[in-house]
Each structure stands twice: as structure tokens, then as C-alpha cells.
Amino acid sequence: xxxxxxxxxxxxxxxxxxxxxxxxxxxxxxxxxxxxxxxxxxxxxxxxxxxxxxxxxxxxxxxxxxxxxxxxxxxxxxxxxxxxxxxxxxxxxxxxxxxxxxxxxxxxxxxxxxxxxxxxxxxxxxxxxxxxxxxxxxxxxxxxxxxxxxxxxxxxxxxxxxxxxxxxxxxxxxxxxxxxxxxxxxxxxxxxxxxxxxxxxxxxxxxxxxxxxxxxxxxxxxxxxxxxxxxxxxxxxxxxxxxxxxxxxxxxxxxxxxxxxxxxxxxxxxxxxxxxxxxxxxxxxxxxxxxxxxxxxxxxxxxxxxxxxxxxxxxxxxxxxxxxxxxxxxxxxxxxxxxxxxxxxxxx
Numbered sequence: 001x002x003x004x005x006x007x008x009x010x011x012x013x014x015x016x017x018x019x020x021x022x023x024x025x026x027x028x029x030x031x032x033x034x035x036x037x038x039x040x041x042x043x044x045x046x047x048x049x050x051x052x053x054x055x056x057x058x059x060x061x062x063x064x065x066x067x068x069x070x071x072x073x074x075x076x077x078x079x080x081x082x083x084x085x086x087x088x089x090x091x092x093x094x095x096x097x098x099x100x101x102x103x104x105x106x107x108x109x110x111x112x113x114x115x116x117x118x119x120x121x122x123x124x125x126x127x128x129x130x131x132x133x134x135x136x137x138x139x140x141x142x143x144x145x146x147x148x149x150x151x152x153x154x155x156x157x158x159x160x161x162x163x164x165x166x167x168x169x170x171x172x173x174x175x176x177x178x179x180x181x182x183x184x185x186x187x188x189x190x191x192x193x194x195x196x197x198x199x200x201x202x203x204x205x206x207x208x209x210x211x212x213x214x215x216x217x218x219x220x221x222x223x224x225x226x227x228x229x230x231x232x233x234x235x236x237x238x239x240x241x242x243x244x245x246x247x248x249x250x251x252x253x254x255x256x257x258x259x260x261x262x263x264x265x266x267x268x269x270x271x272x273x274x275x276x277x278x279x280x281x282x283x284x285x286x287x288x289x290x291x292x293x294x295x296x297x298x299x300x301x302x303x304x305x306x307x308x309x310x311x312x313x314x315x316x317x318x319x320x321x322x323x324x325x326x327x328x329x330x331x332x333x334x335x336x337x338x339x340x341x342x343x344x345x346x347x348x
Contacts, residue, residue, distance in 0.1 A: 043070065050071055058077075159209075163199065213244065214344060217258045259324050292304070307322055317347055320340065321336040
């Protein structure tokens with residue numbers, strides 16, 4: 001009887017111990033499961049993690065769950081971006097990244113504030129950087145002005161520099177109301193503000209140091225670089241701007257112009273071919289269609305193109321696209337300017 005009692009006591013003790021172990025194991029499992037619930041991390045924490053990840057790793061991480069995907073598309077993640085195009089990674093990047101990079105830039109170009117290139121001197125790396133640059137062209141000048149290189153040795157990639165004439169603006173515009181103000185500003189100083197100081201006086205531009213020139217558009221072209229806004233086809237072109245255009249043309253180097261800036265070529269190079277969109281206000285998308293008529297009156301050929309297209313005057317190496325001369329979504333304007341930059345790079 002005593003032995004039986006001892007066996008019963010041992011069995012009871014063993015059962016209690018097993019129960020405690022099982023309970024402890026369950027608590028540990030529960031704690032681990034709470035600790036590893038990555039999908040419920042605060043978005044601010046995930047954002048900080050994503051900032052340390054390369055582009056492709058970010059994209060893969062964004063597929064983990066809905067929460068992580070939302071962080072992937074937060075504007076704060078895309079204010080500062082670095083493209084690493086070192087030679088060992090270039091083949092991998094070109095095979096994997098192009099469409100992803102295009103999608104990211106297309107969606108987040110308005111958020112980008114600083115873009116940095118880390119590029120080596122290989123031709124492959126330079127071509128990849130040129131492709132990204134052509135996609136970035138629809139970002140503001142602030143973004144383009146901050147493009148930098150981590151190494152000075154990527155000799156195959158054209159250097160991007162920004163120039164502006166040192167002159168007083170015709171108008172300073174209040175962009176909330178769209179009306180001119182009484183304020184006075186200098187074109188070079190204002191351009192330096194947009195480009196964060198990375199700019200030079202246009203008079204110092206040496207054509208021999210560059211393979212091509214691109215004139216962005218905007219009403220400032222029609223008011224400051226020439227008097228088209230006031231005089232139309234009878235306008236005059238700023239002397240330094242005119243000399244710059246003529247110098248690149250004489251050197252047979254490509255000239256890219258978008259938005260209203262093709263009128264500069266129409267005035268300086270009679271007989272050339274350009275586009276500012278359509279010569280009729282198709283579906284209300286081309287409210288300034290009369291500009292095309294004025295260009296033809298100057299003796300130049302206007303070629304009708306849609307917003308996503310550009311025109312190449314191969315004889316004069318002049319590449320033009322209508323950009324904001326068309327009332328279109330930003331991504332369509334982006335595509336058109338991208339084709340213009342691509343054609344400039346082909347001819348450079």
C-alpha cells in the first residue's frame with residue numbers, strides 16, 4: 001500500500017511538472033509571437049528601416065504586408081534618394097531595376113528633393129545613369145540641381161550644369177493668385193535659389209565643355225529670355241541667350257527645348273522645325289495653339305505632336321516637345337520631356 005502511495009505521489013509530481021513546463025512553453029511561444037509581429041510595427045519605425053534599404057530591397061519588403069506597402073509609398077521615404085551604379089552592381093541593376101525605377105520616379109517625382117548618383121567610370125554605369133537622368137527631367141529644377149556624383153571619374157557621363165542670365169526679371173509672380181507683384185528679383189539669383197546655389201552666369205558657359213544644351217520652358221522664357229510674351233513673333237531674344245544658341249548650333253551640338261522655349265529656335269534659326277504641340281485647340285488641351293501659327297509666320301515649320309512625343313529636326317539638331325503648352329496630366333508631360341532628353345542624349 002505504501003509503495004502504491006509513493007508511486008501515486010511520484011506520478012502526481014511528474015504531471016504537475018509537465019504541466020508547468022507546458023504552461024511555460026506556451027507563454028514563451030505567445031511572447032515570441034508578439035515580439036515577431038512585424039506586420040503591426042508602427043509605420044514610423046518601418047519608415048526608418050526602409051530608409052536604410054537599397055531600392056530593390058525596399059520593393060521586396062513592400063510586398064510583406066499591406067502596412068509595409070503603405071510605408072513604401074509614403075512621400076517621406078522619397079525625399080532623398082541615392083542611385084548606386086557601381087560597376088559590379090550595374091548589370092544586376094539593368095536587368096532588374098529599370099521598370100521599378102521608372103515607376104518610382106513617375107509616382108514620387110514631386111516628392112524628390114535630393115538625388116545623388118554614385119557612379120564609376122564604366123560605360124555601362126554611365127548609360128544607366130543617363131537613363132535615370134532622362135526620367136528625372138520632369139522633376140523641378142531643385143531636384144535636377146542637386147544631382148551629384150560621389151566620384152569625379154565617371155568620364156563617360158555628361159556633366160550636368162545649370163546656367164541662367166544675370167538680369168532683372170520682367171515680373172515677379174504671386175503663384176497663389178497668378179498675378180505679378182511690385183517686387184523685383186534677379187533671374188540668376190532666383191535661379192540660384194531654385195538650384196540651391198549650384199548655378200553659373202550664362203555668360204560663363206563654354207560650349208567646348210558641353211555636348212548639348214537643354215532649355216526648360218516656363219513663362220520666364222517668354223518674358224526674360226525673349227520678349228515673346230509681349231511681342232509674339234516680333235520679339236527679340238536676349239543677346240546672351242541668342243549667342244549661346246548660335247554657338248551650340250555652329251558646333252553641331254544638339255539643342256533641347258520644351259514648353260514655350262521652342263520659340264527661341266524659331267526666332268534664331270529661320271527655317272528650322274519645332275513643335276509646341278498642336279496648331280488647333282484639340283479638345284481644349286492646347287489653349288495656346290496660336291503659337292504654332294506664329295512660328296509658321298516666322299518661316300519655320302511647325303510639326304504637330306502630342307504631349308508625350310517630341311520632334312527631332314535632324315538637320316539643325318534641334319529637339320522640341322510641348323510639355324505644359326498642353327493641358328495634360330503631369331505623367332504625360334513627364335513622358336514627353338523624357339523623350340526629348342533621350343533624343344538629345346542620342347545626338348550628343
